Amino acid sequence: MADYDLIIIGSGPAGMTAAIYGARANLSVLLLDRLAPGGKVINTSEIQNYTGMGTVEGADLAIRMFQHTQELNAEFDYRTVLKVLDDGTEKTVVCEEENRTYTANTVILCTGTVPRLLGAAKEEHFSGNGISWCAVCDGAGCRDKDVVVIGGGNSAVEEAIYLAGFAKSVTVVVRSELSADPMACDKLLGRKNVRLFAGHDVLEFCGEERLEGVRLKSKDTGEEIFVSCGQVFEYIGQIPATGCFAELGVLNERGYVKVNEQMETAVPGVFGAGDCVTKNLRQVITACSDGAIAAQSAAKYMRKMGLL
Template identity: 50%
Template sequence: MSRYDLVVIGAGPAGMTAAIYAVRANLNVLLLDKLAPGGQIINTNEIENYPGVGKVNGAELAIKMFEQTQELGVDFDYRTVTKIESLEGIKQIYTEEDKDVIEALTVIVATGTRPRTLNIPGEEEYKGSAISWCAICDGAKYRDKDVTIIGGGNSAVDEGTYLATITKSLSIITDFDLTADPVSSDYLRSLPNVTVYPYKRVVEFIGEGGQFKGVKFADKETSENEQIVQCEGVFEYIGAIPSTEFLQGTNLLEGHGFIEANERMATKIPGIFAAGDCISKHLRQVVTATADGAIAAQEASSYIKALRRQEI
């Protein structure tokens, strides 16, 4: 049975930052992830708003973060966490890969989210290049180009309002209509370079010779009247799924499956903290994830110091 001061679950920007801060606070740290380190940023072609870095490929930034954890001596392992139990101050982490139980004084959950996808032809081929889920991250490369948004909720309208200011044209394809607040929806609809296609179903992402060309869609109810809107980029806003299934049955989650954490990244269970996109929050960006991770690690360190003072 392995035992650590801190186990960080999730090796995205939040988790890796937490591990870096924690090991620098002289904690014995294990970083776990079921996939390659980096989280969602490894699927982002270019990141342009991470301070001090400039334009960088998402996978390259992830590698740099992970290399820093390894240079500092953070233990890393590929594990799929299935359950966390809190017993008399000790956290027990169970994984899918083996029967060994990992023990820790503290845990930081930083498992992020995964985009809800359409699972239609062309999506897998063009995701991360022509298909993105973050206009703030990737919108700038489509300046004066034709872009399509899929979705009509708050995220779609908010990001669409931003994209409309920099793109040549913006098409919005949604299976209902714009469902954000009426003032924001009406404003977006009124912009001269915006066209809304309501009550439509996206059928396929079109390409030719590896080059993305556009989006094919049809009437939602009848699947008739197929159309193709030509564009150079697509942003999908049909929801995000928090990767917190292993916490079902605990009191850590709100109604949509996100973790409830306070400003110190503390959850309702003492010694369990959370950081990054998996928590209930307003803005999900690399920079906010790293900030969450730093706070969570600092609080985990303080929690452990308090435990050790009680033992004296």
């Protein structure tokens, strides 16, 4: 007999919603995450587009979601999942810590995404020491500093607005044009301490021990510019965190988990949800929707297989 009816890998909005729906469908649920529950939401300054919440701090929303899973007695454990083995009706989840394994009849893959790197010179050198991917974590150290934000999508613009609230200046660098929601772009460009370099590539992060600035190149004129700054935040997109599922045969050529509308993968009993699956809109609300559907599908699978 398997240890659990359902194991959920990743406790971001997708995983936590799957846990709520799984527990309410009377499944025994184990939620695993290598970090604190909440996923990317924990490190998001404000969420302004989750229905009914108005403006809410990311960390607050994450805590409320986790409390909801705990009210329903979903188990949580800190584990880094290394792989999932398909043994037919039982799936084995192999974790890094002491090679711990858990078995379940159904598994939902909700590992989300991790930031894409720019690949510019000295990026690795200043990683975590001048270059950050989290304004909430590292923004507090930027009070009265000149800051550069790289990227022009919703994440970049929202976080640049947040940083502009206390940094001395925020320079936004984007390869082409801002592509975030027009309302957010207007808010950003309305700030007095914000300037935009559109149509610029980042060539190099400059400095020796300490980051001193970034060297940019105009795509139109080829002119090179040095922008002095003490901290850079990169928001140039995400890549799926799905390496641990490579052997399962559920990934597409870009590493996303291939699912149908029921969030079923090609492996019976294995489902996917949230940012790590093939989809068009990667947001908190769509991750939650996927998680709900995936858990319902897992319960349906259990009933069909006579396991419930």
